[in-house]
Amino acid sequence: xxxxxxxxxxxxxxxxxxxxxxxxxxxxxxxxxxxxxxxxxxxxxxxxxxxxxxxxxxxxxxxxxxxxxxxxxxxxxxxxxxxxxxxxxxxxxxxxxxxxxxxxxxxxxxxxxxxxxxxxxxxxxxxxxxxxxxxxxxxxxxxxxxxxxxxxxxxxxxxxxxxxxxxxxxxxxxxxxxx
Numbered sequence: 235x236x237x238x239x240x241x242x243x244x245x246x247x248x249x250x251x252x253x254x255x256x257x258x259x260x261x262x263x264x265x266x267x268x269x270x271x272x273x274x275x276x277x278x279x280x281x282x283x284x285x286x287x288x289x290x291x292x293x294x295x296x297x298x299x300x301x302x303x304x305x306x307x308x309x310x311x312x313x314x315x316x317x318x319x320x321x322x323x324x325x326x327x328x329x330x331x332x333x334x335x336x337x338x339x340x341x342x343x344x345x346x347x348x349x350x351x352x353x354x355x356x357x358x359x360x361x362x363x364x365x366x367x368x369x370x371x372x373x374x375x376x377x378x379x380x381x382x383x384x385x386x387x388x389x390x391x392x393x394x395x396x397x398x399x400x401x402x403x404x405x406x407x408x409x410x411x412x413x
Contacts, residue, residue, distance in 0.1 A: 275310035276303055286321060286384075288399060291391055293321040295384075308385055309338040316341070318390050324383040325405050333377040334385075336364045342388035347380035352401035355380060360388040381405055 278296050281303065286295040298304045304324050308316065326332070334345055345358040358375040382401045 274306055276306045276308070278311070278315070284323075284404075286323070286400065288391055291319070293319055293386065295321045295323045298322055298324045307334070308343065311340065313341045316387070318387050321384055321386045323401070323404075324385075326381050327405050329379050329381045331377050331379050332383055333375055334358070334361075334383065335372050335374040336361050337372050338365060339363045340365060343385050344388050344390070344393055345375055346384040346386070346393050346399075347375075347378040348382040348384065348399055348401055350381045350402070350405070352382065352399040352404075354393060354395050354397045354399065357393045357395060359393065 276296075276298070281296040281298065284295050284297065286293045298307065307324070308322055324332075329350055332347065336343070341363050343361045343363075345361055346354055347356040347358075349355050356376070356378045361375065362373050364372050382399075382404070384399065
């Protein structure tokens, strides 16, 4: 799940990081005041999908292209609702600083950051699940400048920095399809 702010996309990436951190902290503080509403989660059946082939594996990949989808990510998706042959790809129009957290996740994830050409530039392997919504110790990735971020169940594939995933041009196709 990405910490995001769709309201101020035009500001400096560094100011955006400061803003995202402040929003993150406010969310943590507000959790104690939350009601008993059902936890929010993406309805995976409504997201567009692609087949992403990596080596000998093929992943049914859900595309998170809208800010709301990106903010929820795989939060509150149970282990039995997401198979080892599925992935979520966060698609951004440009390379930008991104940081992901593991709030309300039910299984460990590998989080793969890619540049505009689909080249893997960083891997946050085996990020631990975190089901305690009130925890102040929610695991987060480092901030990485990327255009695509892929999430898979941890340990499914030996992701390596430098490998190329077939993602180049996907962001442009997604923007065009929204017109």
